[in-house]
Amino acid sequence: MIDEGTPNSINEGKGIQEIKQVMEQEISQIIDTANNHLTSALEELSSSTAEFLSPPKLEKVSLLRALVLFLTEDDWSFARTESEDTVRLIFAGDNGTWNCVAQVREDDEQLLVYSIAPLKTTLEKRHAIAELLTRANYGMVIGNFEMDYSDGEIRYKTSIDVEGSQLDNALIKQLLYPNLLMMDKYLPAIEAVIAGTQTPEEAIALVESDLEDDDDTSGTAESS
Numbered sequence: 243m244i245d246e247g248t249p250n251s252i253n254e255g256k257g258i259q260e261i262k263q264v265m266e267q268e269i270s271q272i273i274d275t276a277n278n279h280l281t282s283a284l285e286e287l288s289s290s291t292a293e294f295l296s297p298p299k300l301e302k303v304s305l306l307r308a309l310v311l312f313l314t315e316d317d318w319s320f321a322r323t324e325s326e327d328t329v330r331l332i333f334a335g336d337n338g339t340w341n342c343v344a345q346v347r348e349d350d351e352q353l354l355v356y357s358i359a360p361l362k363t364t365l366e367k368r369h370a371i372a373e374l375l376t377r378a379n380y381g382m383v384i385g386n387f388e389m390d391y392s393d394g395e396i397r398y399k400t401s402i403d404v405e406g407s408q409l410d411n412a413l414i415k416q417l418l419y420p421n422l423l424m425m426d427k428y429l430p431a432i433e434a435v436i437a438g439t440q441t442p443e444e445a446i447a448l449v450e451s452d453l454e455d456d457d458d459t460s461g462t463a464e465s466s
Contacts, residue, residue, distance in 0.1 A: 305346045305353055308409040315411070333357070335426030338433075342422060353409060354401040355417045357425035359432055362394035367436050371396065374435050374442035378428055378449075384420045387428070396432060398425045427452070 303311075309329060313320050320331040329344045340360040346353055363371040368391060375387040375396070385400035400421045402413060431445035440448070 303408070305348055305351065305404070305409050308411075309344055309346060309353065309414060312411045312414045316415070333422050335422065335429070337426050337429045340425060340429075342418075344418070350403070351405040352401060352403050353414070353417065354399060355421045357398040357421050359396040359425065359429065361396075361433065361436065363389065363396060363432075363436050364394065367438075368394060370435050370442055371432065374431060374445060377442055377446040378431070382424075384416070385424060387424075398428075 306327065306329075310320075310322075313329065313331070318331055320329050322328075323330055327346045327348070329346075331342050331344075333340060333342050338360050341358045343356045343358065344353065345356070368389065371389055371394075372391075375389055379386045385398055387396065387398050389396050398421055400417045402409075402417055404413070428449055431440070431442075431449045434440040434445045434448075435442055
């Protein structure tokens with residue numbers, strides 16, 4: 243006769259311990275798997291939400307293309323230079339006619355516009371012109387005058403850096419139009435100092451008094 247009690251009890255006890263260990267391992271694996279799935283789902287949700295909330299990515303147009311499109315749409319006559327990164331146009335203002343050059347620096351994401359005075363200053367007048375331009379530049383908000391001491395070239399420069407942004411028609415217009423207006427306003431002063439008919443201080447006073455008169459006239463017209 244076989245005694246089934248004791249061995250069965252021992253085996254039963256041993257089996258329960260093994261089952262408990264296995265169950266604990268499986269539960270632990272289930273919990274780990276659930277946590278991994280939950281983490282992945284949260285990461286995917288976060289990524290999808292960020293993509294949904296972020297602004298749409300627009301294809302960036304080259305600065306040169308944006309410039310050419312603006313000049314074409316704004317009905318300007320212009321020419322591309324051999325360097326391929328510069329556009330040249332001729333502007334006739336109230337006080338003279340001169341070349342205007344727009345230079346693109348694609349790698350630096352910069353656009354520069356120059357109005358080049360139609361006359362250069364002589365060697366003996368460069369100090370006086372330097373004083374004139376310094377007086378003119380004081381208080382300038384957009385752009386500045388500059389002179390090349392080596393050859394006497396005078397120009398007005400406006401520029402913009404559009405890194406991380408897109409060059410559009412409004413920005414180009416804000417560079418080009420004030421540039422041309424400033425050269426036209428100050429050209430008589432430049433000519434007078436080069437001709438020796440006025441000192442830099444006299445020439446600037448005359449130009450800026452005209453500017454104040456223009457502002458007063460504009461203000462009167464707006465109020466009436």
